[in-house]
Amino acid sequence: MFSKAYSATIHGIDGLIVSVEADVSDGLPIFDMVGYLGSEVKEARERVKIALKNSGFRLPAKRITVNLSPADIRKEGTAFDLPVAIAILTALGFLQEENLKNVLIIGELSLDGSIRKVNGVLPIVYSAQQKGFSKCIVPRENAKEGAVVGNIKTYGVSTLLEAVDLLREDSDFVPETVDVDALLQTKNQEDGIDFSDVAGQKAAKRAIEIAVSGMHNILMIGPPGSGKTMLARRIPTIMPELSFEESMEISKIYSISGLLDNRGLILQRPFRSPHHTITTSALVGGGRIPRPGEISLAHQGVLFLDELPEFQKNTIEVLRQPLEDKMVTIARLHATFRYPAGFMLVAAMNPCNCGYYPDRNQCNCSVNQVKRYLNRISQPLLDRFDICIEALQMNYKELEGKTEEESSEQIRRRVNIARQMQIERYKNTKIYFNSQLTPRTIKKYCKLDQKEQTLLEQAFIKMNLSARAYHRILKCARTIADLDQSERIKGKHISEAICYRSLDQKYWGE
Ligand SMILES: Nc1ncnc2c1ncn2[C@@H]1O[C@H](COP(=O)(O)OP(=O)(O)O)[C@@H](O)[C@H]1O
Ligand SMILES: [Mg+2]
Ligand SMILES: [Zn+2]
Incomplete structure (x- = not known):
């Protein structure tokens, strides 16, 4: 039979x-x-x-x-x-x-x-x-x-x-049922963290808002306790709400990894924060029977690399291809596997071993020690970040929190507007976010008038910028203009974008 x-x-x-x-x-x-x-x-x-x-x-x-x-x-x-x-x-x-x-x-x-x-x-x-x-x-x-x-x-x-x-x-027998609509309703009432928890840090919050709006990778430098981790953890709360399709896509990845809880659906943007001792295959995916890695578990959300200089150089190096492709390809003898990896890269680091450089009241590291520490971040890696910011230590007055801080929802509303501008501009293309613009498409979508062109050229010469940095500034300026609901990139947008590259000079410049 x-x-x-x-x-x-x-x-x-x-x-x-x-x-x-x-x-x-x-x-x-x-x-x-x-x-x-x-x-x-x-x-x-x-x-x-x-x-x-x-x-x-x-x-x-x-x-x-x-x-x-x-x-x-x-x-x-x-x-x-x-x-x-x-x-x-x-x-x-x-x-x-x-x-x-x-x-x-x-x-x-x-x-x-x-x-x-x-x-x-x-x-x-x-x-x-x-x-x-x-x-x-x-x-x-x-x-x-x-x-x-x-x-x-x-x-x-x-x-x-x-x-x-x-x-x-x-x-x-009764088939299992799930009320998907009801589940989707509950999605924002979960772990209760919110940007309003963070007192002050106006500049950092602004930079993060820009980063999320254009899906730009962001690097935060600052002393211990300045709130880098706290800020990073709240980034998913200002990302646009997940659509059902996005939820399904993420849930598939979690299902394959055996990480779905018994609700059966991932309802929040992922936040993955692998320890710096992570192996390459756990980060990007792999193994004898290939499995998605952290970068795929962070799909549609945030991959947070805390203490960036502590990661193995080659582990970070393998991120380059997925960062470009939003996909990771794993080749095996018998097949090739592809996993989505459309994540926003957020990294944090101390500026030196003790963490307090350039505050010479607290930092005793020698100039060479500081240099060696910072140089663990190579120029190509630094170039992956469209936005670099300092997280500064807060003073007590600010921490007392007299002023009401903006909620994640308020910030998200502006992010949504900027996202909408991008959806409109890039419809019928394969581009979703400003951060995905290539040198060729930058020419098309980030056109500058003469005045702004001159402004950027001057900065370029003065700051001794690389071609990569030049493109990153333009992409970032595009997002800042989008947040301003301006199709034209204005001088103030360029100037702000330049600020987010100026830390290269301060910490890594000669
Ligand atoms: N701006 C802030 N508002 C409220 N609490 C803060 C702020 N900055 C730091 N903190 C407090 O300090 C703690 C340490 O911050 P953390 O994010 O871990 O700093 P870092 O990652 O920079 O070392 C936080 O858990 C929080 O309680
Ligand atoms: Mg931290
Ligand atoms: Zn130091």
């Missing part, structure tokens, strides 16, 4: 349908599995055999062959256990082939027949829906993330027997 069940595997951040064929025939009692299998999938044999036995099904002394196709896609992970068991039970006549039509099945089996959660359920159910499946059977613990997809019934099951009962007759 021959039968076929449907399952799926993850490729990049998408689900890919896999058919699981089982054949039972006379011959030596052997259980064989084929179809370009990773090691966990090969081990499914043992788990399935014992789980079937412990669920009360006796395998006859026959030859069982299971084939997973398509053959050119390598299958990894443990999610094929359940569909393999189901296909075998069907080939043996415990279930009708009819029962398996239009049903996608995933789940890891324990030896006692219970079903364990697996990664990647959200993108898998999503692709099942796209392919016209009507039902998905998934581990109970993953049911919510499946239900988020909609237009397909997702059933959570706890045991192999439950899955069998469900396939025989589903009328007693």
Whole structure:
């Protein structure tokens, strides 16, 4: 007897349908599995055999062959256990082939027949829906993330027997539901942090507002305790609210990484803050079975590198390509994987070992020590930041907080206006944000009148700017003009943008 069940595997951040064929025939009692299998999938044999036995099904002394196709896609992970068991039970006549039509099945089996959660359920159910499946059977613990997809019934099951009962007759079972609209309503009432918590720091807040508006990378320099981490942590709160599509895209990445909580949907812009000891593959993604790294977990949000000079040089170096492409590509012998990585890079650093340079009352570092510390940040890396600012230590008066500080929501309203200007300007192009402008597109979208042109040229000569710095100033000025709802880039926009590059001179200049 021959039968076929449907399952799926993850490729990049998408689900890919896999058919699981089982054949039972006379011959030596052997259980064989084929179809370009990773090691966990090969081990499914043992788990399935014992789980079937412990669920009360006796395998006859026959030859069982299971084939997973398509053959050119390598299958990894443990999610094929359940569909393999189901296909075998069907080939043996415990279930009708009819029962398996239009049903996608995933789940890891324990030896006692219970079903364990697996990664990647959200993108898998999503692709099942796209392919016209009507039902998905998934581990109970993953049911919510499946239900988020909609237009397909997702059933959570706890045991192999439950899955069998469900396939025989589903009328007693209720598909999982998630009220996506209600979830989306709750999205901004979460961890309660807000820019109004930060007293003073007007200049830093302004720079951050500009950075978020144009998705410019930003570097903050300042002594310990000046509020760098505090400011960075609040950046996601002024980013535009996530659309449902963006939420889904991020949630897929978290689903694959096994990081979705039981609501099944990521509702807030990510803020990822990996420690400086992080490995390259944990940062950009990788591993034997490739997984998204921190830069993909920060997709649509913020990647915060605190204590930037402490990171390994080569770890930072690998960020260059994804920073340009908003995507990371991981090549393996058997396939190439692509993960989204559209994050805003925020970094913070002390200006020297002790942290208090140039305050000579507090900093005893020698000039050379300071230089060596700062030079851990190479010029090419520094060039990645359109905006560099100082976070200055606050005095007590400011910290007392007599004045009411602006809320994140107020700031976000202005950010949204600047974003809208960009959407209008760049419609029908592949550009979303000013920070993505290339030297060629800068010419087109950041045209200057003669007066402004002269202003910039003078600064260029006086500050001994590189061509890269020149372009970064123009992009930043474009965003400042957008916040001002001005299609024309004016002198004051240029001047402010130049300020955000002047720290190069102060700290890194000769
Ligand atoms: N502008 C500020 N308003 C309110 N609290 C502040 C401010 N700056 C610093 N703090 C307080 O100081 C603490 C240390 O700030 P932190 O962000 O960790 O500094 P840094 O990262 O620059 O070392 C914060 O947790 C906060 O309690
Ligand atoms: Mg800090
Ligand atoms: Zn010092």
